Amino acid sequence: MILATLNDTSYLVLSAMVFCIGAFGVLIRRNPLVMLMCVELMLNAVNLTFVTFGRMLNDISGQVIVFFVLVVAAAEVVVGLGIIVAIARRRPGATADDVSLLRG
Amino acid sequence: MVSLVWLIPALPLLGFVILLLLGPRLGEPASGWLATAMVGAAFVVSLIAFIGLHSRAAHTYTHTYFTWISVGRFQVDFGVLFDPLSSAMILFITGVGALIHLYSIGYMHGDSRYPRFFLYMNLFVFSMLVLVLGDNLLLTFLGWEGVGVCSYFLISFWFEKPANATAGKKAFITNRVGDWGFMVGIFITWFTYGSITYTHFLPVSQSAATTAATFISVMLLIGAVGKSAQIPLYIWLPDAMAGPTPVSALIHAATMVTAGVYLMVRINPVLHAASPWVTTMIAWLGVGTALLAATIAIAQTDIKKVLAYSTISQLGYMFLAVGSGGYWAAIFHMITHAFFKALLFLGAGSVIHGMHDEQDMRRMGALRKLMPITAGTFIVAWLAISGVPPFSGFWSKDEILTYALHKSPALYVVGLFTALLTAFYMSRLVYRIFFGDARWTDPIPGEDPAEERPEVHPHESPWTMTVPLVILAFFAAVAGFINLPFSGSTKWLEDWLSPVTGRYGAELTYSNATIIVLLTISTIVALGGIGLAYLVYLRKRIPAEPFEPELFAKGWYYDIAISDFMGGPGRKMADGLAWFDRTVIDGAVNGIGSAFRGSGNVVRRVQNGYVRTYALGMTIGAVALLVYIFTRVQY
Numbered sequence: 001m002i003l004a005t006l007n008d009t010s011y012l013v014l015s016a017m018v019f020c021i022g023a024f025g026v027l028i029r030r031n032p033l034v035m036l037m038c039v040e041l042m043l044n045a046v047n048l049t050f051v052t053f054g055r056m057l058n059d060i061s062g063q064v065i066v067f068f069v070l071v072v073a074a075a076e077v078v079v080g081l082g083i084i085v086a087i088a089r090r091r092p093g094a095t096a097d098d099v100s101l102l103r104g
Numbered sequence: 105m106v107s108l109v110w111l112i113p114a115l116p117l118l119g120f121v122i123l124l125l126l127g128p129r130l131g132e133p134a135s136g137w138l139a140t141a142m143v144g145a146a147f148v149v150s151l152i153a154f155i156g157l158h159s160r161a162a163h164t165y166t167h168t169y170f171t172w173i174s175v176g177r178f179q180v181d182f183g184v185l186f187d188p189l190s191s192a193m194i195l196f197i198t199g200v201g202a203l204i205h206l207y208s209i210g211y212m213h214g215d216s217r218y219p220r221f222f223l224y225m226n227l228f229v230f231s232m233l234v235l236v237l238g239d240n241l242l243l244t245f246l247g248w249e250g251v252g253v254c255s256y257f258l259i260s261f262w263f264e265k266p267a268n269a270t271a272g273k274k275a276f277i278t279n280r281v282g283d284w285g286f287m288v289g290i291f292i293t294w295f296t297y298g299s300i301t302y303t304h305f306l307p308v309s310q311s312a313a314t315t316a317a318t319f320i321s322v323m324l325l326i327g328a329v330g331k332s333a334q335i336p337l338y339i340w341l342p343d344a345m346a347g348p349t350p351v352s353a354l355i356h357a358a359t360m361v362t363a364g365v366y367l368m369v370r371i372n373p374v375l376h377a378a379s380p381w382v383t384t385m386i387a388w389l390g391v392g393t394a395l396l397a398a399t400i401a402i403a404q405t406d407i408k409k410v411l412a413y414s415t416i417s418q419l420g421y422m423f424l425a426v427g428s429g430g431y432w433a434a435i436f437h438m439i440t441h442a443f444f445k446a447l448l449f450l451g452a453g454s455v456i457h458g459m460h461d462e463q464d465m466r467r468m469g470a471l472r473k474l475m476p477i478t479a480g481t482f483i484v485a486w487l488a489i490s491g492v493p494p495f496s497g498f499w500s501k502d503e504i505l506t507y508a509l510h511k512s513p514a515l516y517v518v519g520l521f522t523a524l525l526t527a528f529y530m531s532r533l534v535y536r537i538f539f540g541d542a543r544w545t546d547p548i549p550g551e552d553p554a555e556e557r558p559e560v561h562p563h564e565s566p567w568t569m570t571v572p573l574v575i576l577a578f579f580a581a582v583a584g585f586i587n588l589p590f591s592g593s594t595k596w597l598e599d600w601l602s603p604v605t606g607r608y609g610a611e612l613t614y615s616n617a618t619i620i621v622l623l624t625i626s627t628i629v630a631l632g633g634i635g636l637a638y639l640v641y642l643r644k645r646i647p648a649e650p651f652e653p654e655l656f657a658k659g660w661y662y663d664i665a666i667s668d669f670m671g672g673p674g675r676k677m678a679d680g681l682a683w684f685d686r687t688v689i690d691g692a693v694n695g696i697g698s699a700f701r702g703s704g705n706v707v708r709r710v711q712n713g714y715v716r717t718y719a720l721g722m723t724i725g726a727v728a729l730l731v732y733i734f735t736r737v738q739y
Contacts, residue, residue, distance in 0.1 A: 026719050100713025
C-alpha cells in the first residue's frame with residue numbers, strides 16, 4: 001500500500017531532504033571526514049533528482065548524467081581523502097577550523 | 105653608381121666601430137689615419153654618386169632599405185633621399201670633414217685620448233650624413249641628435265678642465281631647448297599630412313591649412329634656431345670653443361650648425377604654405393643675429409671667440425637668405441662658408457699650435473714671416489669672408505644681399521652694414537695676429553706686468569696640418585665661381601638646386617646693370633671695412649677703444665643675463681615645479697596606489713580561511729539565487 005502511494009513527488013521530496021541534511025552537515029560539523037561524507041550526501045541527493053526527473057520526463061539523459069556525477073564524486077573523494085589524510089598525519093585530531101593558514 | 109649612396113654614411117660608421125673595438129690598440133697615428141681614410145673614402149663615394157645622379161630623372165634618387173618603425177598607420181622607413189640638395193651638402197661635409205680629420209692627425213699629436221677623438225669625429229660625420237641623407241623627418245632628427253651628442257663629447261673632450269665640461273653641457277642643454285620645437289614640429293607634420301617622409305608630404309604641402317603649415321614652420325624653426333645658433337639660442341656656440349680646434353672647425357664650419365639651415369631649405373614648400381609673416385620673421389631673425397654677433401665679434405680678444413661670433417653672424421646671413429626666399433643662396437653661402445670658415449678655424453688652430461696654446465690676440469703679432477703657409481691661407485680666408493672679389497664669400501654674400509633687397513630694402517641696409525662690420529673685425533683679427541709688432545710676451549690688462557712669461561718661439565705646423573690649409577684656401581678662393589650672377593648660363597648651382605628650391609623660391613628680376621651696381625656697393629663696403637681696420641689697428645691713426653666698448657666685449661650682457669635669470673628667478677621657478685611634481689603629480693599617483701591598498705586591507709578580512717564560512721557563503725548565494733528565480737522569473 002505504501003509503495004502504491006509513492007509517486008514521483010515523494011522521490012523529489014526525499015532528495016531535497018537528503019540534500020538539506022548534507023548541506024547543514026557541511027555547515028555545522030567540524031570533523032573533516034564527516035564534512036566529506038555530507039558532501040557525498042548532497043551529491044547523491046542530486047543523483048536521485050536526476051533519476052526521478054529522467055523517469056518523469058521519460059528521458060534517458062537524466063540517468064546518463066548520474067554516471068558523470070558518480071565519476072566526479074569518486075575523483076572528489078580521492079582528492080578530499082588525500083587532503084584529510086595529509087592533515088591527520090601532521091596534526092592528529094585537527095578540525096576543519098584549525099586548517100585556516102590561507103586566511104587573508 | 106647612385107645605388108652606392110648607402111656607403112657614404114656606412115664608411116664613417118665602420119670607422120667608428122673599428123675604433124670602438126680596436127682604437128686603443130691601433131694607437132697613434134694609425135687610428136687617425138683610419139678615421140681620415142674612412143671619411144676620405146666617403147668623399148670619393150659621394151663624388152661617384154654625385155656624378156651618377158646626373159643621369160637620374162629630376163636628379164633624384166630614393167631608396168628604402170627597411171622599415172624602421174611601423175605602428176598602425178604610422179610608418180617610418182630607413183631610406184635615403186639623394187637629391188641635388190643632399191648631394192651638394194654631403195660633398196662638402198665629407199670633403200671638408202676629411203681635410204679636418206687629416207689636420208687633426210697633426211693637431212692632436214701626443215694627446216692621451218688620441219683614438220677616442222677620432223672615434224667621436226667619425227661618429228659625428230656619420231650622424232651628419234644621416235641627417236642630410238635621411239628621407240624623413242625622424243631620420244633627420246636621429247642624425248640631429250647624433251651630432252648633438254657628439255658635439256657634447258667633443259666640446260668637453262678635455263674634460264679635466266671644469267670649464268670645458270660646462271661648455272659641453274651648455275651646448276647640449278641649449279640644443280635640447282630647440283629640439284623640443286623640432287619634435288613638436290614632427291608631430292604636427294604627421295597630424296597634418298599623415299606622413300613625415302619628405303617625398304610624401306612636401307609635394308602635397310600646399311594642401312594643408314595655413315595655420316597648420318605656420319605651426320609646423322615655427323616649430324621646426326625653433327629647432328633650427330637652436331642648432332644653427334640664432335637669437336635667442338646662440339649662447340652655446342661661443343662656449344663651444346672649449347673643444348679642440350679641429351672640432352670647432354668641424355662643428356662650426358662644415359657640419360652641425362648648418363643643419364638648421366638645411367632643415368629650413370628642405371621644408372621650403374611648407375614655409376611657402378605658411379603665413380607670410382613666418383618668412384619675414386626668419387629674415388629679420390637672421391639679419392638681427394648677423395648684426396648682433398658681428399658687433400660682439402668686434403670686441404673679442406680670444407681669436408676663437410671672434411671666429412665663433414663670426415660663424416653666428418654668417419649663419420644669420422643664411423637665415424636671411426631663407427627668409428628672403430633665396431633658398432639656393434643659403435646653400436651657396438653654406439658651401440663657401442664651409443670652406444673659408446673651416447680654413448679660418450684650422451688656421452687659428454695652427455697659430456695656437458705654433459704659439460704654444462696661446463689664444464689671446466693681444467699676445468700675437470708679426471707671425472706672417474714665421475708661419476708663411478698659415479698666414480697666406482688665413483689671408484685668403486679673410487678676404488673671402490670679408491667679401492672681397494673675386495673670393496668665394498663675395499659671390500655668396502652678394503646673392504643673399506640681393507635677395508634681401510628684393511624682400512625689403514631695410515633688410516638689405518642692415519645686411520650691408522653687417523658686411524662692413526664683418527670686414528672690419530676680420531681685418532682686426534688678421535692685423536693683430538700676422539702683422540704689426542710682436543707682442544708675444546706682453547702683459548695683457550689685468551695681469552701683473554712684472555710677471556715673467558715663458559719665452560715663445562712660434563713655428564710653422566707639420567705638413568698634415570698645412571696641406572688641408574692649402575687645399576681649403578684653394579676652394580675658399582674659387583668656390584664662388586660655381587655660381588656667377590650675370591647670366592642664366594653661369595648660375596650652375598642655382599640650376600642644380602632648382603628641383604628642390606626653384607618652385608617656391610623668390611624670383612629675382614634685376615638687370616645686369618643693377619647687379620653690377622650692387623656688386624660694386626658690396627666691394628666698396630668690404631674694402632671700406634678693411635681700410636678702417638687698417639687705420640685703426642695697423643697705422644693706429646684712430647684709437648681702437650671706441651670700437652671695442654665693454655657692451656660688445658661682454659656680448660650685450662645677454663649671456664650674463666641668462667645666467668643670472670636661470671640662477672635666480674629661473675631656479676625658483678624650477679624649484680616650484682619640482683615641488684608641484686613631488687606633491688601634486690606624485691601625490692595623485694601614489695594616492696591611487698594607497699587607496700587600492702587600503703580597500704584591499706578591508707576586503708581581505710573576508711578570506712578568513714575557515715572552510716565552513718566559505719560553504720556558508722555559497723549556501724547563502726545559492727539560496728539568494730533560488731529566491732530570485734522563484735520571485736522574479738515568470739513561468
